[in-house]
Amino acid sequence: MSTPNTEQKKSASQFVTEARKAIPEFTAAQAKEKLDQGQVGLLLDVREPAEWEKGHIPGAVLAPRGMLEWYADPTTPYAKPELTTKRDALILVACxxxxxxxxxxxxxxxMGYSNVVSMAGGFNEWKKREYPVEEKTTEGK
Structure with missing residues (x-):
């Protein structure tokens, strides 16, 4: 019987730090400017559905992080055309x-998407700056 390896090799923050070295980021202000100018081909929100329902950036497409690879791969039954047809467009990713x-x-x-940018500070920074937010509304409430 093997013993479990309890030594952690990399922390979550190390993954994020390494990604920041390779991936460009926009501030919320830069993201809003690019969106307002029509320069963003797709705004992708990778939060969970419960987070999305509490509010999201207008025009964003929901693709929770846990399903991203399947949504982004046109060969899977889960592929999202909103994403797979934008491989060369500017894709702004927010959480x-x-x-x-x-x-x-x-x-x-x-995965071969050529123009991907992350939004630093995410939806929290967007909302803090009082930029437009859509919220899910329920009939009768």
Whole structure:
């Protein structure tokens, strides 16, 4: 019987730090400017559905981080055409604070997406700056 390897090789923050060396980032202000100018081909939100429902950037497409590889691969039954048809467009990836989005952007880059940028500070920074936010509304509430 083998003993479990309890020695951690890399921490989550180390993955993020390494990704930041390879992936460009926009501030929330830069992201808004690019969106307003129509320069973003796809705004991808990699948060979880429960986070999305509490508010998201208008025009964003939801692709939770846990399903990203399947959504981005046109050969899978889960492929999202909103994503797979934008391989060369500017893709702006956002999450809550910037960690998941930088890792997601790195994943997309390694899958052959050529122009991927992460939004530093994520949705939290976007909302803090009082930029437009869409919220899910339920009929009758």
């Amino acid at each position: 809550a604070s910037g960690g998941r989005s930088i890792l997601a952007a790195q994943t997309l880059q390694s």
